[in-house]
Amino acid sequence: MESQANYSRSGSQEQLTFQCAPPKMHPDQLVRSAPTPPYKGAPGYKCSVYYYWWRYLKFSTDYRKTCKHDGHGTCARLYKDFGNLYQTSFSEWWQQRWHLFVEPPAATIVDNNTAFDDQADILIIKLDRSRGPEAIKRSLEALHLQIHYPERCNTQPRSAADYPVFARPILMTLHRQLQVYKLKTRFAHVPDAQIADWAGVVVNNKLDGMTERQLVKAGIPTDRLHAKIRRAKNRVVQRDYRMACSLIANAAKGVFPKSDTR
Structure with missing residues (x-):
């Protein structure tokens, strides 16, 4: 569990516990056991699974429709807790909703x-x-x-938060999958290999243990290597897109990060 002492409903400072590291909203905010950032230079507020929970949910068509109809729709129950994500920044939303993720002590x-x-x-x-x-x-x-x-005191007890984190989050993966989803949604006719390049997807760039430069130096054609890299990029993008769709669908059910596909 991650302890954090910067939030209080009454305005006083008290020791609160989150299942995962909360977003770092202020430079002087103490966050123990900070996770690996989703990408190099990511701001502190993005270095938290709770940011990506908010971000993925914003891509849910059902949740957007529910917000558009003032809380009436398939996500009405979740709306009562999470509110209208589209009318507020993450900072404002977190300041109002952090209590949904706090571990209440028994x-x-x-x-x-x-x-x-x-x-x-x-x-x-x-x-x-x-x-x-x-x-x-x-x-x-x-x-x-x-x-x-x-x-x-390093054991991980079961979460008792209103909205527990479903699985151990890897922020770099969540970020990449969201990037792939956004790019494929916006550029539906662009080849997956190009989407992979835009999203920064890295795949094995060797053929029989040899890089492209070594193949050229040895006089070996690079066609097979290029085809192998292209297929690998296609597989990663297609998998990431499927998983992102599933993560979004489950976020709209109040569960994150959960993917029902591979």
């Missing part, structure tokens, strides 16, 4: 100054019984580790 320390006697070291724990026995058990176990074995 057990928290509320006081550490109470003692039964001079030698006692007492902590008062607050439990939210409405979360159920399993959630309380997990939180108590996490508190036990946090208090007595802080060096072991």
Whole structure:
């Protein structure tokens, strides 16, 4: 889990936990365990799965129609939580919706100054019984580790957020797949190999272990190498497009990142 202390409904600073790193909205914002950026030089707010959740959902035709009809449509339930994405920037949307992704604790320390006697070291724990026995058990176990074995606090408990992250996100892949989707949608008649070049897709550029330069130097025709690279680019673009379509469809169901295809 990723801890973050910059958000509070009441305006006061409190320790909050997200399943994945939240977007870095300010230069002085502390984000532990920052993920690998989606691309070189990406701004901090894009270095988060929650940004791409917002971005992919904006490409959903069903969600767009629901927003156009003021929340009435196939995505009406999701609209109540996510709102109209098309009338606000990501920064504004996140400031209003971050609580949807916060991990609510089932057990928290509320006081550490109470003692039964001079030698006692007492902590008062607050439990939210409405979360159920399993959630309380997990939180108590996490508190036990946090208090007595802080060096072991690297386990990944099950998410209890309103909208948990479905799978471990790789931001570089999400970014590339979205780029491919946008390009194929806009330039439907452009060859996939060209789309791959525009999207920065990198494939194996060797034939029998030899680069194009080595083939030319050895007097070997490069036609087979060019054909191999073209086929590889086509496969990557076609797969990325299918996965992006599936990611968008599932985002409109409140699940991300989830792809039902390969």
